[in-house]
Amino acid sequence: MISEKYECVFVHIPKAAGQSIERFFLNLHGLSWKERAPLLLRYNPEPDLGPERLAHLKSSEYVSCGYLDEDQFNRYFKFTFVRNPWARLVSEFRYRDYDKQMSFRDFVLGGLPEECDYSDAYRHIAPQYDFVYDESGKLLVDFVGKFENLQDDFKVVCEALAIQGSTLPHANLSTRENSLKERVKKIIWRKKPSRRYHYTEYYDAETREVVENMYAKDIATFGYAFGD
Numbered sequence: 001m002i003s004e005k006y007e008c009v010f011v012h013i014p015k016a017a018g019q020s021i022e023r024f025f026l027n028l029h030g031l032s033w034k035e036r037a038p039l040l041l042r043y044n045p046e047p048d049l050g051p052e053r054l055a056h057l058k059s060s061e062y063v064s065c066g067y068l069d070e071d072q073f074n075r076y077f078k079f080t081f082v083r084n085p086w087a088r089l090v091s092e093f094r095y096r097d098y099d100k101q102m103s104f105r106d107f108v109l110g111g112l113p114e115e116c117d118y119s120d121a122y123r124h125i126a127p128q129y130d131f132v133y134d135e136s137g138k139l140l141v142d143f144v145g146k147f148e149n150l151q152d153d154f155k156v157v158c159e160a161l162a163i164q165g166s167t168l169p170h171a172n173l174s175t176r177e178n179s180l181k182e183r184v185k186k187i188i189w190r191k192k193p194s195r196r197y198h199y200t201e202y203y204d205a206e207t208r209e210v211v212e213n214m215y216a217k218d219i220a221t222f223g224y225a226f227g228d
Helices: 018-028 070-075 085-095 104-111 147-160 180-189 205-214 216-222
Strands: 008-011 077-082 143-146
Touching: 008 018, 018 147, 077 147, 085 104, 085 205, 104 205, 143 147, 205 216
Parallel strands: 008 077, 077 143
Antiparallel strands: none
């Protein structure tokens, strides 16, 4: 997401509160969700211009794909939010309804999207490190906030941009029990809300280790541990 008004770039890592942050800036600009372009970069049919969903550009791609020149990129305040990798993968599993097709164990051991930089499905599980570091290991953003400390860390962003008020709207809940459709179904069928499992309950020793290896750089760089 690019905001020329506030001279900032939000590097939207999937499943780390990105839609709530985007919605916050849309509100600041007085734009409806349908009027989001060009503030939000959306669907892209040309692989040479970046991924399938331009909202999920890596930091390096803002310049390399021509959405900002190098001077703008260097001048703008750049920020992102990251999330515990084990929790992020569970969120993705529920968000895309993989849980209707397979067990979480099967998802981790054989059901993950194939690696493809253009694919939005892959970007949703791509290492977060890759979104904010270049190939030489240089950090390309000015601030890395954490999903687990979302409101306090977003306040830091707002202070850096001299924005008054930093309360984020809530958007894009992953659990289907929070969707309007599911709430209506519960009212009709008088069903009790299903239990929301903590992400750690999805893992066994093998799947935990697979994710640890997949996201080794995320875990080391951003200071995460299983159970956080």
